[in-house]
Amino acid sequence: MTRILYCNCSYAQAVPKEVKEEVLKRLCASGAAFDAVADLCDMSARKDPAMKKLVESGDVKIVACYPRAVKWLFHAAGAPLPKDGVEVLNMREKTADEILAGLQPK
């Protein structure tokens, strides 16, 4: 089962506000289970051990920013992403509709 991890980029406005708000609103309105964090950058800076649990055991779709940034943020926190089963959906480039379509089970 694929889990969902949403990053709110709370400490800066790197992700367009209207995209992240719309994605979160529709996630909340859906029946989907998800984990949401205030800011992956902040967690990475603190090497938060919680980053490990967020991406372990099974496939995960990470709704955040650029895949290269997300990959190395996890690595920097000592929680490297598994090679398989991780998909990053980039709210800096995609619309809310595209993100939500990407969250649909295939």
Add this chain to the structure above:
Amino acid sequence: MNKTEGKNLRVVLYEGPGSAPLPAEDRYRAISALLQNGFEVSRPAAGGSVARADGAPMLVLGRFEGGSTPPIEGADVRDVTGLTSDGVLGAAREIREKAGARKLEAWKPWFPVIDYDRCTNCMQCLTFCLFEVYGVDKNDKLTVQNQSNCKTDCPACSRVCPEVAILFPKYKKGPINGDVVRQEDIQREAMKIDISALLGGDLYQSLKTRSSDARKRFSTERDESKALLERKRCLKELGKDLDIPDEVLMSLPSAGDIQERAERAKAKFAARQARSQTVKDTKPPPSEKEWGI
């Protein structure tokens, strides 16, 4: 507590058996308020899963039937029936205080992240950064050691990286923000990265020469305002080239500190070179097995 330390409080919004689900709008407002205030939130639902509990402080919120909260091992439980998002946030703040979890910091998490698929360990960034953000690990591999020393909104070290291997995920433009690195990015960065060319030789020697020239000029001209204007002009040019915020330029260490740091960096580099040379010299010749014979 350091601004990069401490565990967040995880808030679990429970809507399963024994509780009433929140209307979608209330759920959104509550989760949004919690995220804006630094909390980690999980919303379990039938047919899906969330991250496991990991011993970090946890608060379970729900609209429990009859208002009675079920005991959950390792977690605080609160009934939020009738509470607005402010009320939910208040409950979470109270438990955060009680659990000694990390509070929201006024720190924008701004620090370099290394793309090790691209980094060649050339140490240009380590030598360039004046705030000791970078270091090396026990294997002499470049690492980011002091994230909180990094100057907010300053991406200068990424501009001197010849491989475009340094990311600042919150930066406005690619590829520094993590966007895909294109050939034209490498060429563009290459035009800026050659510090030697930029400053006419060794960076620290250049600074020393410049400082010495300035002193000479200063002593002959005795014109403080002219020297100050020249310094301002140079810093402005450097800031423009590397996109360094003014406040960072204003907080640069003194010329003496820079010189001292340069000496330390040189000594470290020489020691590293000597160590790697020793390893090469003492490495025995490959065995027949290693040669695959």
